[in-house]
Amino acid sequence: MKAVSCLLIAALALPTLAxxxxxxxxxxxxxxxxxxTLTEAYGADPHEIGELRVPKGKGPFPVAIVIHGGCWTKGFETIRGTAPIASALAAKGIATWNVEYRQIGDPGGGWPGTFIDWANGADHLRTLAKRYPLDLKRVIVVGHSAGALAALWVAARPRLDPAITVRGSDPLRVRAAVAIDGPGDLAPFVGKDKAVCGAPVISQLLGGTPDAVPDRYRDGSPFRxxxxxxxxxxxxxxVLDPSEAETYRAAAAAKGDAVTVVTTPNSDHFNIIAPGEPQWAAVEAAILKAIPPE
Incomplete structure (x- = not known):
């Protein structure tokens, strides 16, 4: 694929942004x-649930898997934090599957449970599509903060070695990923995670340092x-500095991937996922653009 250069979206009303x-x-x-439309379990654990929102009309509808952030840690965030954007996208004609998952502090959270939940949550769309008009050929994945890593990782799953347990045997193939203000690689985030989350959460998520469990850092990082x-x-x-996003973009472009970097004036970590705020308008436009054509 031909690489897409960095896109700076600054065409919104500047007085409002200011x-x-x-x-x-x-x-x-x-x-x-x-x-x-439906809240349904995709696994046996109470955290393994998702909210499906189906737009009005006959469909079939494109689908956005939505994954919340929260430093991968219990008590920070749940699907309520991404329910507003899941609702906003559904109002634009996109079915949304807003996924909850086990986090650090939940029984089974961390490695491998958190990653298995992301995988199984995504794959559950096949079950939902048997009952609802979902177009599985037009699925994208959207994640915020810690969920940004999850979104890229769900997109990367088919690229992982089939022997890796967290990959799953038959990963659902998504068509695009939108990662909102979160890392795409775990090892470089070690150190910064304490500043952002107040604790060294990456080592807790993966059960060790990069030197102690290098395979987990490799298998859990979309960048790899x-x-x-x-x-x-x-x-x-x-959280994701523009220079860090550009490093990812350049590395991806060198390998043939098309990556767009979006920035907006006066954005912070949460106004970019707040429908009604001008910063969300730019993010929403990028998500809508990521939806594959019929």
């Missing part, structure tokens, strides 16, 4: 969200799986 407000996780969780063979969009802001 007065944009900083937002907290609580601010986002307070935003309105529509009731899901490049090229993914599909379009990727990175939204850079407070």
């Amino acid at each position: 007065t944009a407000r900083d937002m907290s996780p609580e601010d986002v969780r307070k935003l309105p969200a529509t009731a899901p 799986a490049l090229p993914l063979g599909l379009p990727q969009t990175l939204v850079a802001s407070a």
Whole structure:
């Protein structure tokens, strides 16, 4: 694929952007969200559930798998934090599957459980498509913060060695990934994770340091799986620095992947996932652009 150069989206109303407000996780969780069409388990654990929102109409509809962030750690975030964007995308005609998963502190969270949940949650779309008008040839994956890594990793799964347990035997192939303000590689995030999350969460997620468990850092990092063979969009802001996004983009481009980097003026980690805020408009446009044509 021909590499796509860095795209700076700054064409929104600048006076509005200049007065944009900083937002907290609580601010986002307070935003309105529509009731899901269905809440369903994709596994036996109470955390292995997802919310399906199906747009009005006959379909079949393209689908966005949505994965929340929260430092991969219990108590930081749940699917309520991504329910507003799942609702906003459904209003645009995209079915959304907003996935919960086990995190550090949950029984079975960390390696390999968190990654297995991302895999099984994505694959559960095949079950849902038997009952709802979902177009499995037009599936993308969208993740925020820690979920940004998850989104890229779900996209990378078919590239992983079939012997790797977390990969699964038959990964659902997505057509594009949108990673919103989160890392695409785990080892370089060690150290920065303490500043962002208040604790060394990467070593907790993977059960050790890069020297102690190098295979986990390799198998859990989308960057190590490049090229993914599909379009990727990175939204850079407070956690993913634009220079770090550009490093990813350049490495992906050298291997033939098309990666777009999106930045917006006055963005912070949460106003970019807040429908109604001007920064979200740029992110939403990038997600809509990632949907494959019929």
